[in-house]
Amino acid sequence: MKVHVKHWNAVAQWRWNTGNAEEDDEGDVCGICRVPFEGCCPACKMPGDDCPLIWGECSHVFHMHCLLKWIGTVASKQQCPMDRRTWVTAERKVNNRT
């Protein structure tokens, strides 16, 4: 017998590829707003491309909007909120994003 697939209406979820490949099923949350990465930052309404992530060289990941807001404050001293190192956006991921 041969099985031919004519049409497949599959269903999938998208996830951010945050680097830690097989994270637990709950997924990670943004260290600033505590909303899951696949959700959106408090200022946004649409998740995904409209509310992208930002990768730091220190390997920490945040919602881009959250981090830019933090960096914009004086108190931040341009540091990563997690480890207090100077924030440097990781180039690899940025190039890929539109």
Place this chain on the structure above:
Amino acid sequence: MLGLIERYETLIASVGYECIEARVLGTCAARWGASVLGELRAWMADRVVLWMMLPFARGAASVDEAKVMMQGVGSRYDFHLHKTLCDLRTQEIFDIIVDFPDSNAALLDLKECLQRVDQRAELVQALRKFNKKRLLHPGADTKDILTQYVSTIKCLRIVDPPGVLLFKVADPIRRYLRDRPDTIRCIVASLVGDGESGDSLVDESEPIQPLQQPEAENYADPDWTPEPNDAGPDFRAGKASDIVSTLVSIYDSKDLFVRELQVLLAQRLLAVRDGNFDRERRNIEILKIRFGEAALQVCEVMLRDMTDSRRIDAHVQSQTEDVNVMHPTIISRHFWPALETSDIVMPGQFQALQTLYARQFSTFKPDKVLRWLPHLGRVSLALELDDRTVEADVPPLEAAFIELFGGAGAGGEEAGGGDAKTDTDTWTVDALIARVGSVSRSAALKALGTWVDLGVLKEEHRGGEDGETVFRLLHVREEGDEAGRVHVGKSAREAEEELAPMMSAQQQQAEQMRVYWKFIEGMLTNLGQLPLDRIQTMLKFAPGYDRSVEQLGAFMEAARREGLVAVRDGMWKLGR
């Protein structure tokens, strides 16, 4: 002469009353289509008044004089006429409401009668009694109850515009509806205008407006009137609010509705095959007006996921030919209702398709990856067998099974070839489950049943009495009652259609409660026994806990029935 009249007045009156009653019951019973009050009055003037002239207005010189003489007794007769009609309509009120709007005239009559005869309390009592007996019992469909409730609202608004009667009658209905598990679902389904269910609860003509909140009374309003004097203590002076607001207000919060709506929308969107979800979009736009934009933000994301999926698919298809049969819906988790999870491993070519598509996706969106929900969706298959081709449109689990029968990943390829019985022609249920991953036995049997119904597989018993059941692939059609099979197959698939992949809001609640159970278990282990309100106070520290004490109590009661906890003198402790 006068002495005689006084002496026999009661007798004359009872004859007159009987005559009126006979007339009213004879001509008006179950006649709700036309107003009967005018007709009855004309009859009174023609017949009864003439008859009354004899005893009461004998010797009157003129018409005016006769009128004066009959004034007292005449108004008593008139009152009796109204009272009789009022009694009759009160007894018929339930059926009048069922017949609404055809029974409009009868309601107007009733309204007029009630103004003359003060029998509002009787009407309320009668209607409550009828509702209890005929409507609020397990045999009635929730949809019917809702329909009758809506009709009741409309009818009693005609009879009593301030809404005092309605408030008193509606209360038991609302309380009953609140206890029914599928009320929200019914209301939501009618809100989005279920095409199949025919008449919707909501009038198409009724303008769509935002939900109304009960307003505080404005005493500065020059038209302010006090509440009617028979209003109950917690009567809310309902401004004539629309039907939907009334229905939604059965529950304390509209969140429940939004959640149920989300589940319903998810079911519909995932069922859409042809990429046409204009109807869903339209419904959401309408509901946005009612519930407010913010509440339906989640639905907005779901709709956007659908359009995005289509765009992504178009791109992926333009990149490669290899996946041209696969058209996935890519959803944003957190924005869809909790989908039941499953760890089916799709075998053979299905897995290959998944991997290919996921790779293409990650090339298109480099910082995203796909996680498949393999148990959702639908597969269209053509099975090429030795003597026939079977086409089928099945859920993924069925597809996975038949792929295994087809020899996918069976260690080696079909060794014997041809009509020799290869390893992959017969499978036991357990072997299939082991290959596919975590599916329940009943689900597996159901999936196999689909193929048996289609005449592709056959269930056989092997060995002696303790022999196991195996399923064998029929390369060549076997003779049998084909007609019956086709029929069964169809109904089985219809049943499948109804099986929702989403957890209902209720299930979700139970799921959440399971998390809190861990907390409860912990505190009872540490502290021995606790009263219910202590548990509630401590649970309030848990993130996202929003249950009331009553809900917690119900949950604990359920846990007690399962033997997890025990209660004594209001103190709860672990049962073991």
